[in-house]
Amino acid sequence: MLKFLKQVGDYAKEAVQAGKYIGQGLSVTFDHMRRRPITVQYPYEKLIPSERFRGRIHFEFDKCISCEVCVRVCPINLPVVDWEFNKETKKKQLKHYSIDFGVCIFCGNCVEFCPTNCLSMTEEYELSTYERHELNYDNVALGRLPYKVTNDPMVTPLRELVYLPKGVMDPHGVPDTARRVGQLPEEILEKSEK
Amino acid sequence: MNSGIDLQEIFIESLMDLGIPPGAAKAIWMPLPMFLMIIGATVGVLVTVWLERKISAAAQQRIGPEYMGPFGVLAPVADGMKLVFKEDILPAQSDRLLFTLGPVLVVIPVFLSYLIVPFGQNLVITDIGTGIFLWVALSSIAPIGLLMAGYSSNNKYSLLGGLRAAAQSISYEIPLSLSVLAIVMMSNSLSTIDIVQQQSGYGILGWNIWRQPFGLIVFWICALAECERLPFDLPEAEEEIVAGYQTEYSGMKFALFYLSSYVNLVLSALLFSVLYLGGWNFPIPIDLLASLLGVSETDPWLQIITASLGIIMTILKAYFLVFLAVLLRWTVPRVRIDQLLDLGWKFLLPVSLANLLLTAALKLVFPFAFGG
Numbered sequence: 218m219l220k221f222l223k224q225v226g227d228y229a230k231e232a233v234q235a236g237k238y239i240g241q242g243l244s245v246t247f248d249h250m251r252r253r254p255i256t257v258q259y260p261y262e263k264l265i266p267s268e269r270f271r272g273r274i275h276f277e278f279d280k281c282i283s284c285e286v287c288v289r290v291c292p293i294n295l296p297v298v299d300w301e302f303n304k305e306t307k308k309k310q311l312k313h314y315s316i317d318f319g320v321c322i323f324c325g326n327c328v329e330f331c332p333t334n335c336l337s338m339t340e341e342y343e344l345s346t347y348e349r350h351e352l353n354y355d356n357v358a359l360g361r362l363p364y365k366v367t368n369d370p371m372v373t374p375l376r377e378l379v380y381l382p383k384g385v386m387d388p389h390g391v392p393d394t395a396r397r398v399g400q401l402p403e404e405i406l407e408k409s410e411k
Numbered sequence: 412m413n414s415g416i417d418l419q420e421i422f423i424e425s426l427m428d429l430g431i432p433p434g435a436a437k438a439i440w441m442p443l444p445m446f447l448m449i450i451g452a453t454v455g456v457l458v459t460v461w462l463e464r465k466i467s468a469a470a471q472q473r474i475g476p477e478y479m480g481p482f483g484v485l486a487p488v489a490d491g492m493k494l495v496f497k498e499d500i501l502p503a504q505s506d507r508l509l510f511t512l513g514p515v516l517v518v519i520p521v522f523l524s525y526l527i528v529p530f531g532q533n534l535v536i537t538d539i540g541t542g543i544f545l546w547v548a549l550s551s552i553a554p555i556g557l558l559m560a561g562y563s564s565n566n567k568y569s570l571l572g573g574l575r576a577a578a579q580s581i582s583y584e585i586p587l588s589l590s591v592l593a594i595v596m597m598s599n600s601l602s603t604i605d606i607v608q609q610q611s612g613y614g615i616l617g618w619n620i621w622r623q624p625f626g627l628i629v630f631w632i633c634a635l636a637e638c639e640r641l642p643f644d645l646p647e648a649e650e651e652i653v654a655g656y657q658t659e660y661s662g663m664k665f666a667l668f669y670l671s672s673y674v675n676l677v678l679s680a681l682l683f684s685v686l687y688l689g690g691w692n693f694p695i696p697i698d699l700l701a702s703l704l705g706v707s708e709t710d711p712w713l714q715i716i717t718a719s720l721g722i723i724m725t726i727l728k729a730y731f732l733v734f735l736a737v738l739l740r741w742t743v744p745r746v747r748i749d750q751l752l753d754l755g756w757k758f759l760l761p762v763s764l765a766n767l768l769l770t771a772a773l774k775l776v777f778p779f780a781f782g783g
Contacts, residue, residue: 232758236628242742250469258474 253387262373263366264388265380266340268402271323273341274316276359280335283309287327287336295321316359318344319352339363417533419444444536448525456673459733460487466737494666502659506563513560514660514667520549521674528681529603531691531721542603543595546682547588550637553671554580557646560668561656572655575748576646579636582752583643586759587633590626593763593770594619594686597782603682607690609782614696618689622773622781625766627687629759631732634679636755639672641740645748676736677729684728691721 257264266272283300299313328336341363346352366374375388376397383398385391400408419440426436461476461484468475476483501510527542529535539545554577561573595601597619598609610618620627636643647655657668684690693700697717706713746754774781 239739239743243738246470246738246742249472250466252472254468254472254474256472256474 257375261371262375263369264377265366265374266342267377267380270338270340270342271325272339273318273344273354273363274321274323274328274359275337275339275361275363276314276316276356277335277337278311278314278356278360280333281311281314282333283311284332286330286332290326290330292322292324292326293320296327311356314356314359315353317353319349340365419533448528448536449522452522452525452674452677453670455677456670457487457491458730459673459677460490462730462733463737463740466734467741470738470741491666494662494669497662499662499664500659502565504565505659506565509559509563510659511664513556513563513656514664514671516556516559517553518667518671518674520552521671521678524549524678527603528678529607529685529690530725531718532604534691534718534722535604538602538604541601543591543606543682543686544601546678547584547591550675551580551584553675557656560660564656564659566659568652568654569656569658571652572646572658575652576639576656578748579639579643579646579751579755582755583633583636583759586629586755586763587637589760589763589767590623590630590633591686593623593626593767596767596770596774597622599782603685603690607685607692610689611692612696614692614699615689615694618692619687620689623687623766623770625762626770629763629766630686631683632754632759634683635736635739636751638676638679638736640676640736642743642746643751644745645751648745676733680729680732680736681725683732684725688728690728691725693720693724 281298283298285298287296288294288298295316297313297315298311300309300311302308303310325338328338343364344352366372376391377388378386379399380397381388381391382395385395422440422443423433423436426439427433431439464486465475465483467473476486479485479489501507524546526536527539527545529538557576557580558573561569561571561576564570594606598606600606600609635641639646645651645655647657652658657665660668697713697720701707701710701713770781
């Protein structure tokens, strides 16, 4: 009899504990209701990508010396460099250059190693197409000026959390001139050079 | 005790004054509340769907539907319209008759149960003597429909979902009925009107919530399980069995399942408020307020205010419970099937039985407080 009562008591204790945990969980969920949404209304508002963002690669045709370093450092030898040796000038002459962004992993090695800085990263990330072959950008497509969120009159650019002024959590209505939290990269550089 | 406005009597009397025979007058009256209730239940579902989406969004720090109408209130209407215009696909190897009959059998009992939901002393479609029993009986028809839908789809996920739904409904029906039985024992009646009547008189202090703390928890858990709401949504667990018995359904037939699940949720919330939260009663007794303000009980103004306050109170209480259900949905993870049956048979059943015994004992000892 006593053993049975003890069992009942333990069971009741467990049930109460379970109820307590559910209550704790409910209070967490309830607390979330008074927090502000972090939604970015995408086609109308867009986040400004960080300065280290690795988006679509930009290519400057005239700067390229067809050295093929980009091909060698690429994990999958992706860039296609089509050149011909010009016997008169004794230089390689670039005819076509292309990168297939359907295969590219945006590691940025080509940009890092390009000796003439003819490759660069942009903050463009809206690359979706109806057909995967459209992602194969040739030198004309690669040379187009990148889309910038801040230049689009239809879009409200929003700063990411770490680029907001100190203590501000909501990117809506923060003026362009408001200084971001912490030191700027230039300032860090200046300090280290001193 | 003043019984308040009786719309039915007034309507029939005024028709009889126009020279219509009493039988015909009653026949004209009858479809009106039924029609109103079906409309009310459907609108209630739309509101619930909208609330569910908005509260879910708030709990996850999102905005939720925003552009469809003010605050996105038209989002559920758009959902419904979409479902109406979608193609009604019949799987090739399915059983035609049972496949169609399944959702019908699920929807009809749920809507029928609205017969007994009171919004005021005389604001109920029928005050039948077996009121709450009718609901318990009707709610056990739905699993047949679910099983039918699952079996006739000729799909293993559907079959699994249907079997789970049947197992779940059957095991949670028993503690549900037992917890209702404890209430019935206190009010000496199965009629929902009598159950609310027995709770009125002392305002919030007289509600069954104080007399049935265990029954209340058991009832709410069982109601969630019957509605297949989140901690117990195994029959349609999308991570495991696609969508359970709804997998093969599309268009209007899917809409019927969707509708019935939300109508059932609102119904359970309404019945919870009737059984435990004093139905249409205001937290402070209105008679007391009226006598304090010096208003006569037969004042037509007071009667109108009482009636509308009753409807508002019932709906408010019900939607508070819907809110709780949505909040629970984002708090509690889904239980496994063995945990579900464990909880049903090894916890809720003994607890509800003990609660019944306790209520009987208390009724014998304190007949004034527990409805002698």
